[in-house]
Amino acid sequence: MATIKDVAKRAGVSPSTASRAMHDSPLISEETKDKVRQAMKELDYSPNFAAQNLANQTSNTIGVILPAREEAVGDNPFFIQIIQGLASICNAHDQLVSVASGQTTEELIKNIETMIKRGNITRFVFVYSQANDPVLEFIKQHSKIHYVVIGSPYTDKETTCYVDNDNFKAGYDATKFLLAKGATRIVYAHTDLSEKVQNARYKGYLAALSEVNITESPLCLSTECDDEIKNAKALGQMLSKTGGKVGVVACDDILAIEIQHLCDICEIEQSELALLGFNNSLLAKTARPALTSVEIFPRFLGSEAAALAISTKGNDKLKLETDHIVVPHKIVERASTKI
Numbered sequence: 001m002a003t004i005k006d007v008a009k010r011a012g013v014s015p016s017t018a019s020r021a022m023h024d025s026p027l028i029s030e031e032t033k034d035k036v037r038q039a040m041k042e043l044d045y046s047p048n049f050a051a052q053n054l055a056n057q058t059s060n061t062i063g064v065i066l067p068a069r070e071e072a073v074g075d076n077p078f079f080i081q082i083i084q085g086l087a088s089i090c091n092a093h094d095q096l097v098s099v100a101s102g103q104t105t106e107e108l109i110k111n112i113e114t115m116i117k118r119g120n121i122t123r124f125v126f127v128y129s130q131a132n133d134p135v136l137e138f139i140k141q142h143s144k145i146h147y148v149v150i151g152s153p154y155t156d157k158e159t160t161c162y163v164d165n166d167n168f169k170a171g172y173d174a175t176k177f178l179l180a181k182g183a184t185r186i187v188y189a190h191t192d193l194s195e196k197v198q199n200a201r202y203k204g205y206l207a208a209l210s211e212v213n214i215t216e217s218p219l220c221l222s223t224e225c226d227d228e229i230k231n232a233k234a235l236g237q238m239l240s241k242t243g244g245k246v247g248v249v250a251c252d253d254i255l256a257i258e259i260q261h262l263c264d265i266c267e268i269e270q271s272e273l274a275l276l277g278f279n280n281s282l283l284a285k286t287a288r289p290a291l292t293s294v295e296i297f298p299r300f301l302g303s304e305a306a307a308l309a310i311s312t313k314g315n316d317k318l319k320l321e322t323d324h325i326v327v328p329h330k331i332v333e334r335a336s337t338k339i
Contacts, residue, residue, distance in 0.1 A: 010043060019092060019093070026328060068135065078252065085299035085306070108135055150162070163305045189221055235266060250276065256293070256336075260336075292336050294330070
């Protein structure tokens, strides 16, 4: 039976390139993808899930760690797409995926500890990066545990395996986009600047504003359901400070759509502001008005993280040449930025 190594050899590429090509990674050229698909067809390639379990007699499971939050993070399309990307690579390499979640840090750590002790799981993927994270510190206490971070690590960056977008550049590009649309004042809406992604995009936003001598306007909104009136008041006060065209860079699509809702509460005409989010989720496409959003390819963040996690195993099937991967981004324009 053909293996991924056989496919890679037939296509004249490395196993890691073959794996990425199989899952339509934007990092791989169409020409290379065609070569890999042709090799798969010629070799009648399909993964053999059971064979590896019998041969290795070791855990073939990768743990996926979601952030500890009271709200259901599983409802966030960003995390769902990341897990889909992880699963696609894991399935191709005979690996299982087990998800660890919790409403509190203590609950999350307890669940991870169970996965380590009872499931013999030694490889984990963090789908977030956060400052002073007790969950990460817990993982670091286990010398036999390997982990990959989606996002830029706050500490030990040079020695940590991670997959990320250039979120500084994404925040910068988003802000420059709104400036080009004619916005004379731009708000950065966020929920928690201790989260690495939100903070990096904020710094990119600041850099773009500094080039045109525009004062920053950060706006922190609560994610608690009962804080809707508080959020509406904060947004109303922020947008009433000055005239002219206002742009809003929201840290993700969910917050951007919440801002659309808050505008309705405050009776603010959405045509008066240019609103942009991140993730280019289905929510962005169905919002009214449809939301301009920065596509950050979460499925590929997940698939690349899975490839790194698999490569930490002793028999290293992927033989990756790097442990730091940057996935590109692009702005998808829709009606919400037409001011």
